[in-house]
Amino acid sequence: MTATDALHLLKQERGLVIAVIVLAIIGAVVAGRIMPPAASATAQVQVYDDARAASLLGIGDGIEAPEHDVLMDTHIRLATSPTIAKRVIDRLGLSDTSHIVLERVTVTALGRSTVLAFKATAPDADAAVKLADTWVAEYLAWRTESISSDLTAASAALAPRITAAEAQLAEVEARIKAGGHTKEIDTALIAAGNDYEELLADSARLELLASVEGPPLSIVSGATVEDASQVLSIAINALKGLIAGALLAVLLVFVRHRPTPASQPE
Incomplete structure (x- = not known):
């Protein structure tokens, strides 16, 4: 798979990517509030x-x-x-x-x-x-x-x-x-x-x-x-969520569009 193909897949699944990233950011911020550093x-x-x-x-x-x-x-x-x-x-x-x-x-x-x-x-x-x-x-x-x-x-x-x-x-x-x-x-x-x-x-x-x-x-x-500044703490947690969400979204997209293995000849 070329870089162009990968970008095309991410664009095609942009709804999934955005949803995963948003959920990851929300989860990171909430977790940071529940479990303070x-x-x-x-x-x-x-x-x-x-x-x-x-x-x-x-x-x-x-x-x-x-x-x-x-x-x-x-x-x-x-x-x-x-x-x-x-x-x-x-x-x-x-x-x-x-x-x-x-x-x-x-x-x-x-x-x-x-x-x-x-x-x-x-x-x-x-x-x-x-x-x-x-x-x-x-x-x-x-x-x-x-x-x-x-x-x-x-x-x-x-x-x-x-x-x-x-x-x-x-x-x-x-x-x-x-x-x-x-x-x-x-x-x-x-x-x-x-x-x-x-x-x-x-x-x-x-x-x-x-x-x-x-x-x-x-x-x-x-x-x-x-x-510690609460605003800074929230921003750091949001950034962590953004990074984790982006990585997870890319992984999910590639897993969903993983090529089917070619059939083995009899």
Whole structure:
């Protein structure tokens, strides 16, 4: 069958084609009204883009604030980890796996700002709001726990180094007291003193960070439901019905005019 033949058949059966398309559009619109799409809710969180955030996040060796993209990408990666999903599942008593729950939540940066948008999708508005707010709460709680644990571990690792530096400095001072100053001993004294001062500065910095309550994050707004335009929803459903109806109509026309197989010779 050529394209011309196909067009001729469709024109010949235009009544059937139009009827099927109209019924498909009506069915799609009605189905969309009876079974509304899943609701979405979005919460916003502010990220502190400063040296404190860099220190608490553990990005880099210094205390300089990280690049914007590095800072935001780090938060997005951490906020969408299976660890957070598991905490949310336990908090809400969900029966889904972490993988399934992660498919319902997205975390993105709003443009070049330092605001993260936590968007959750659920069967109804209340569930979407609850999922988004719980996700934010669990992420902030996890960051607080992680930072506290990291600072405790860092302090524990620093303590023996300070003790060793004190012993080294005391040893050099004892050598000076016993034998006086020499170029070698003075060089050792300067090195030991510098090491000791750097370790004390690190200890003071850890104490300062430990005194800060909470992670470098704050909630800008709780989850709010996104109001979808009913006109847009109807238009989308109508378009889906149009496409499905057109395909079905073409299929029906070709089935009705399917050539009869040639008779087999005896």
